[in-house]
Amino acid sequence: MGKLVKPEAILCDRDGTLIQDCHFLRTPDQIEWIPGVLAALKILKELQIKVLVLTNQSGVARGYFPEEAVNAVNDKMRRDAEAATGAIADFYFCPHHPQGQVIQYTCVCECRKPSPGLFLQAIADRSLDPTRCWAIGDRLRDLEPGLQLGMKAFLVKTGYGIQEQQDLSKSLFSEQITVVSSLPEIIDLI
Numbered sequence: 001m002g003k004l005v006k007p008e009a010i011l012c013d014r015d016g017t018l019i020q021d022c023h024f025l026r027t028p029d030q031i032e033w034i035p036g037v038l039a040a041l042k043i044l045k046e047l048q049i050k051v052l053v054l055t056n057q058s059g060v061a062r063g064y065f066p067e068e069a070v071n072a073v074n075d076k077m078r079r080d081a082e083a084a085t086g087a088i089a090d091f092y093f094c095p096h097h098p099q100g101q102v103i104q105y106t107c108v109c110e111c112r113k114p115s116p117g118l119f120l121q122a123i124a125d126r127s128l129d130p131t132r133c134w135a136i137g138d139r140l141r142d143l144e145p146g147l148q149l150g151m152k153a154f155l156v157k158t159g160y161g162i163q164e165q166q167d168l169s170k171s172l173f174s175e176q177i178t179v180v181s182s183l184p185e186i187i188d189l190i
């Protein structure tokens with residue numbers, strides 16, 4: 001694949017894409033960065049490409065952990081990125097689930113991926129041009145809202161990526177999704 005036009009922002013999934021997917025990760029000490037990702041965040045910052053993290057956190061609705069736990073993990077990730085002289089510009093998360101245990105979070109929402117709410121919020125907050133953004137994740141649901149908005153999309157083979165790749169042909173967008181081994185590989189495309 002040749003070089004692509006530099007994106008203005010990367011809208012990136014969290015668990016399985018930036019850090020190892022540790023099934024309903026709830027505390028900062030469970031954070032395990034996927035190899036090469038922190039170094040990639042440093043390069044993205046040098047290239048002035050914003051990194052925005054968009055993540056489904058249905059563990060809140062399921063009663064596994066409160067919203068504060070999600071914020072604590074995100075804050076630690078932000079500090080880790082800064083310690084590596086990279087940056088995460090912002091985090092957006094969906095705490096909902098249609099079949100939750102905590103009433104206030106149990107609903108069909110507009111933000112749980114593959115719904116586009118988190119993407120629309122990030123785009124609005126930063127006045128982004130979606131056609132100049134990339135969506136990156138280990139599940140098709142991390143990519144499809146971005147593709148619908150005109151983004152380029154990359155499926156990583158970390159997290160659930162290998163399994164998801166098997167369903168790639170069923171996606172309406174299969175032709176538009178580029179499979180990469182892991183997030184750092186996108187640096188080579190810029």
Ligand SMILES: [Zn+2]
Pocket residue numbers: 094095096109110111112
């Ligand atoms: Zn939601």
